Amino acid sequence: MSEATGSLPLESRGKEEGRLACPLRIAIFGFGTVGSSVAKILVESHPPELELTHVFNRGVERKRVSWAPAGVVWSEDADAVLNSDVDVIVELAGGLDPAASWVRRALETGKSVVTANKKLIAYQGVELERLAAAKDGHLKYGAAVAGGIPVIPGLEQGLAGDRIARIEGILNGTCNFILSNMDEGAEYSDVLKQAQAKGYAEADPTEDVGGFDARAKLAILMRLAMRVIVDPEEIVPQPITGVTAVDFSYAHDLGCTIRQIARAERTNGEVAATVGPMLVDLKSPLAWSRGTENMVILNGRYGGDVVFSGHGAGGHPTAVAVVSDLLALAHGSRRVEIPSAPARVGGEFEVPHYIRFLVRDRPGIVAEITGALAAERINIRAIVQKSGYPADALPFVVTVEPCRSSAMERALARMRSMECLIVNPLELQMLE
Numbered sequence: 268m269s270e271a272t273g274s275l276p277l278e279s280r281g282k283e284e285g286r287l288a289c290p291l292r293i294a295i296f297g298f299g300t301v302g303s304s305v306a307k308i309l310v311e312s313h314p315p316e317l318e319l320t321h322v323f324n325r326g327v328e329r330k331r332v333s334w335a336p337a338g339v340v341w342s343e344d345a346d347a348v349l350n351s352d353v354d355v356i357v358e359l360a361g362g363l364d365p366a367a368s369w370v371r372r373a374l375e376t377g378k379s380v381v382t383a384n385k386k387l388i389a390y391q392g393v394e395l396e397r398l399a400a401a402k403d404g405h406l407k408y409g410a411a412v413a414g415g416i417p418v419i420p421g422l423e424q425g426l427a428g429d430r431i432a433r434i435e436g437i438l439n440g441t442c443n444f445i446l447s448n449m450d451e452g453a454e455y456s457d458v459l460k461q462a463q464a465k466g467y468a469e470a471d472p473t474e475d476v477g478g479f480d481a482r483a484k485l486a487i488l489m490r491l492a493m494r495v496i497v498d499p500e501e502i503v504p505q506p507i508t509g510v511t512a513v514d515f516s517y518a519h520d521l522g523c524t525i526r527q528i529a530r531a532e533r534t535n536g537e538v539a540a541t542v543g544p545m546l547v548d549l550k551s552p553l554a555w556s557r558g559t560e561n562m563v564i565l566n567g568r569y570g571g572d573v574v575f576s577g578h579g580a581g582g583h584p585t586a587v588a589v590v591s592d593l594l595a596l597a598h599g600s601r602r603v604e605i606p607s608a609p610a611r612v613g614g615e616f617e618v619p620h621y622i623r624f625l626v627r628d629r630p631g632i633v634a635e636i637t638g639a640l641a642a643e644r645i646n647i648r649a650i651v652q653k654s655g656y657p658a659d660a661l662p663f664v665v666t667v668e669p670c671r672s673s674a675m676e677r678a679l680a681r682m683r684s685m686e687c688l689i690v691n692p693l694e695l696q697m698l699e
């Protein structure tokens with residue numbers, strides 16, 4: 268195979284040889300947490316179908332490892348590796364740029380690509396898959412959602428025969444680490460520092476705690492599960508930063524805990540999707556996830572609920588998903604074409620809500636709240652006030668019966684003008 272012509276498409280290689288393709292020549296782009304774990308698995312378990320031939324990284328000399336095979340080319344020249352005779356580019360640098368241009372160029376020359384890059388797939392996945400199909404290559408991204416948990420292969424294969432109506436998931440390990448530790452009494456700022464020290468959270472944690480990472484993953488799942496192509500920017504995330512110890516205390520009294528949940532469903536033909544901290548019933552499997560675990564519950568029209576759970580992040584678990592994608596390619600995996608159509612995220616959830624107030628106590632507060640809710644025809648389910656808090660900073664909670672998100676938003680707008688408020692009320696959806 269010459270460098271000028273590029274590599275043969277995998278299927279051709281397989282057909283030509285009448286057996287599995289000879290070892291796929293693999294280039295890892297980005298030798299960080301996941302990239303080095305992929306290399307480790309390839310070297311240690313040495314699947315005969317896969318051969319690590321190139322590693323590309325900026326300043327690559329500091330990345331060299333003694334355990335890599337002597338023949339591996341370590342390069343900081345992306346063009347040279349893209350123009351080489353490798354069959355598959357494993358993109359593990361992350362971000363949109365320049366990862367997108369490497370992936371595009373690889374696909375344009377008939378190479379296949381495996382990536383764990385959720386941002387790239389959420390924003391450009393459809394277009395890149397079309398390019399892969401046009402050039403007879405493959406684009407696989409089983410590690411892009413929930414790291415080592417095979418949710419994407421599960422949707423592409425095991426659940427392809429169902430019609431998924433609802434997705435509920437814990438898709439961000441950092442937020443789950445923070446919230447499950449707060450559940451056990453830790454303070455947000457302390458547990459965030461701990462997450463940063465353990466390498467779970469970035470120095471700037473906004474992508475995670477702001478819900479942006481989870482919404483990118485949700486958009487990918489929506490395409491594969493609900494067959495809708497949505498703009499991730501249309502999913503408005505709610506940060507977990509407003510949740511405090513007092514919310515866990517009230518949540519426990521209500522038989523719940525709090526987790527960052529990504530959820531999407533079709534309601535009356537419309538697509539609703541959101542990401543944010545929510546009250547989760549203690550009996551729900553979602554409440555059992557601890558630390559950096561991820562969990563996804565897919566509700567199928569015919570098959571009912573299917574639950575995926577496990578390690579959603581970390582070098583080795585994520586690398587397992589990457590290597591599994593590579594093996595699928597080597598075994599002549601067919602391109603999975605799940606029909607999907609563009610859709611707007613315009614639907615609304617109709618769910619119960621939890622609203623926590625922090626006020627300077629005075630007569631008439633409850634009347635103002637009930638007035639704001641009644642104006643939107645929202646029924647109160649319970650008013651809960653625990654003892655032991657000072658009257659000048661009194662937290663209490665109102666839960667309401669299922670209502671549309673827009674009605675809740677209008678009621679909240681009214682309640683935000685109450686002069687007794689110390690902070691804006693915290694409103695959380697309740698998962699039932």
Ligand SMILES: NC(=O)c1ccc[n+]([C@@H]2O[C@H](COP(=O)([O-])OP(=O)(O)OC[C@H]3O[C@@H](n4cnc5c(N)ncnc54)[C@H](OP(=O)(O)O)[C@@H]3O)[C@@H](O)[C@H]2O)c1
Binds near residue numbers: 324
């Ligand atoms: N870590 C996880 O648990 C996890 C889970 C699921 C998915 N993912 C996804 O997997 C991908 C990789 O994540 P990671 O945690 O392995 O990241 P990482 O540890 O930061 O590794 C990224 C590597 O790519 C290199 N790199 C980044 N930009 C580059 C550029 N412009 N040119 C050359 N090299 C570049 C970095 O080099 P430097 O060392 O010089 O920065 C680093 O070695 C991301 O898309 C991430 O979202 C990660």
